[in-house]
Amino acid sequence: MTAVFHFGGEMLQLDPAGALVWPAARVLVVADLHLEKGSAAARGGQLVPPWDSRVTLERLTLLLRRYAPRTVVALGDSFHDDKGASRLSPTDAATLHRMTSAVDFIWVKGNHDPGPPQGVGGTAVAEWISARLCFRHQAATGATGEISGHFHPKARVVTRAGEVVRPCFMADGRKIMLPAFGAYTGGLDVRAAAIASHFPRGGRVFLLGAQRLFSFPV
Amino acid sequence: MPGTLPEPFAIWFAARGWAARPHQLAMLAAAEAGENVLLIAPTGGGKTLAGFLPSLVALATPREKPRLHTLYVSPLKALATDIARNLTAPVTQMGLPIRIETRTGDTPADRRKRQRENPPDMLLTTPESLALLLSLEDAPAMFAALACVIVDEVHALAGTKRGDQLALCLARLATLAPAARRVGLSATIAHRAPLLAYIACGAAARLIEVAESAPPQISMMLPEQKIAWSGRMGLASASAVMKRIRAAGMTIVFVNTRAQAELLFQELWRLNEETLPIALHHGSLDIAQRRRVEAAMAEGALRAVVATSSLDLGIDWGGVDQVIQVGAPKGTARLLQRVGRANHRMDEPSLAVLVPANRFEVLECEAAISGVAARELDGDAPGPGGLDVLAQHLLLMASCRPYLPDDMFDEVRRAAPYAALSRQDFDDALRFVEDGGYALSHYERWRKLFRDSQGMIHVANARVARQARMNIGTIVEMPLLKVRIAGRGGMALGEVEESFANGLREGDTFMFAGRLLVFLRIREITLECAEGGTGTPAVPAYGGTRMSLTTNLAARVRAMLHDPARWKTLPDQVREWLAMQAERSELPAPDGLLVEIFPREQKWYLVAYGFEGRNAHQTLGMLLTRRMERFGYAPLGFVATEYVIGVWSANEPLDIDGLFNHDLLGEDLELWMAETSMLRRTFRNVAVISGLVERHHPGAEKNRRQVTVNTDLIYNVLRKHQPDHVLLRATWADARGGLTDLGRLNQMLDRAHGRIRVQRLDRVSPLAVPVLLDIGRESVRTPADEDSLLLETEELVAEALGTVAMAPPKRRAPRLAGAR
Incomplete structure (x- = not known):
């Protein structure tokens, strides 16, 4: 079950998988895939399980089936580093290639992957603007109608039986920040100054759940 | 049996009006015979001196070239320091030519260096520091002349992961210094044989036991x-x-x-x-x-x-x-x-x-x-050693010098906790260290070990060895914050778990280090506070395993409960309570299982008197609620104590034998456990100990951009793609023993089989009152439970604020944690 969010004159949907959908334009948006983060860790001496790209791409495939978008926007840090695309396993590279051939795939550049990804198709851009919406990696101070990623927002909620921490969307009338979509991506508390400073008057968080989102004022 | 002490010692003892105790002389005799010894003595028995005496005697005669003679390992850093001080006194007084030093994580670098170049006669250390010494390239030279290893408080180490690591190190020392004797010092314990095997380390060992003279x-x-x-x-x-x-x-x-x-x-x-x-x-x-x-x-x-x-x-x-x-x-x-x-x-x-x-x-x-x-001792016998600890050890040993897998397998099996290790588990642990051991082979380029043409295992490069040494140890803490009084020179008070700190807001009062404190803020990894504070203080709770009521003690409680003749020592209030229970329901029998069912405030309560400890009851609660769900009883919650499990439901539970059937521990268990936070927490420990993720990374303090991956995320991915991976097997093995206590749950279901006594009552029984008062303490969760908690909280917040309100919620209303 998605949450409907009116923003910049458009009707948007927030999906509990951590993606944003713009039905009128048939656009699907995901942030911070961090593909090949596992192999980046391995290079540094931590041999973590190597299936992270596969898991991330499988989750993305499900969304493509559900929403059949014309355009997919990946909001930067799509690869954990500039060499990430070259480390994809042949299977994962083929999966990604099928995706980028089937839809308009927009790679917004991020700080982890400032160069365009090599050999995987799609179009690399610094930021992507459509109607009154601007899609970029990192939120800019004072910008409105802006949809971004970068910070991997997560929120903590105190419940009757202790604290629950989940990745979340963070939004107000001017900005939407997407949670990280990658299988190995951690998070930053929305109360941290880096995120909170973009929402001077507070906002709402939408915590990801199995079937739906859980919304709280911040 | 020789009956006296050698000269300087006899004089020294006599000067203090002491006489050597029989077990101290027995220890000397064992040393002369070159035997390994386990000394079991009650506290206060002069145990430590007995352990060191043979080494002091041997070292009383000056040696040509001083080399490391005696190694002492204690579970506590402070203990090593105290013992060093206590030993130095007699050594100085007798004018013995013995140099005694400690080596712990706190030892400054220059002294460490000197200790390697010019080792003392006696080195006092901890399991972690020993593991580090053994990983160094000069370890074979340093330990070659070792004559004696003393392990203190063996009873506190055996059966823990630190004990597993030390056992592996003892096996290594036996390879490097085959002539060295092992001496274990232990308090009185229930299981002598496993401790004896721990000290024997593949050889023989003698038991010297000192009886308690005056019962407490x-x-x-x-x-x-x-x-x-x-x-x-x-x-x-x-x-x-x-x-x-x-x-x-x-x-x-x-x-x-x-x-x-x-x-x-x-x-x-x-x-x-x-x-x-x-x-x-x-x-x-x-x-x-x-x-x-x-x-x-x-x-x-x-x-x-x-x-x-x-x-x-x-x-x-x-x-x-x-x-x-x-x-x-x-x-x-x-x-x-x-x-x-x-x-x-x-x-x-x-x-x-x-x-x-x-x-x-x-x-x-x-x-x-x-x-x-009755001098009955209890406690569980130590279980088999952890594969995560083995993985850490295999990398450290390769960092010392190359080895053949066959030789290493033989060496490892001499360590008591790994005596029954299968070759398959050994090979899987080794492959995990080598390249991750994943079915999807991906990491050839970054392997940590390589095999040469003779099949010898080498560490891949100096960086891998350095990283391994930086991450030694088997104690994994929850994320902690330092607690400090705010301001310049504010005093450090200690540490609390991050999750506790996250629940505090500015101005909240909490109790810590014996003070009432006001929470001010979190700055990086420090919780800053001030003295004072008003209102009801919060008290930090700490996760981790809590000790359960032991099986033996539980059996005694059950036996006493059932036999009114044995109540005469109990206070009147308790006797009356039990008598009332006998009248209104019945007393739980020593064998069998009493289950009471009664309605209360439009709910049905089921209380089972298992007496198997909180961990086992908690697991039982999870499994029972799943089954009650399937039986259509609509369970609403449960609470577990050391003694009983209580479940409440919308519908009356009818088929009690069906609920407690032995197949409860079948596939339901696997499914449920895999989703719990307990298993994730256990996996985190395994991932850290095995070296899958690092606690410390070279240069990480300067450059925070190292790649770290949250272990929960790794767990999800690994469980999906390689459920039989060696680290997941290690996780299950840990979970079965510790947090879930499946062994005891099994015992209980066995005992209950065909002997369930069901009491259907019209109201709560006297014995069930305590558990009803405990309701609300439960916190074991699965992601599905978390979702329902979030939903409930979302509704509460919406109700409290009106759905459109964006203002921060009022105090004490459910709220976002960390709001401050």
């Missing part, structure tokens, strides 16, 4: 008013405890948790009109503060100290007149260990007082007193 005198003290139905803190007895403190010279007040220590400490000070010096000691307090308290105890400057298991081990302070245990004793072996802290003279009985916090604990205390009188 243990009594029970009840609160002045009514005995509580529920609760575990025992604060109602604070004034009675205070009276005892006033009447004695020096008292140790032992409690079961750090939170209980804080609360009782505050309560005692509230009553402490004479301002007697009473201190607090627990594992989360700043180390410098703890050392100050210990030093004050040693000087006799304190009248009482409130302590947790942080004072269970350690040197003998002497001068302790009594021990008071507030709250459930949990087991006779632990009780004896604590009681032994009082009056450390073997010929006089130790004095101890048990203070139960509730009615069930009265039964437990009574059972513990009779268990001690």
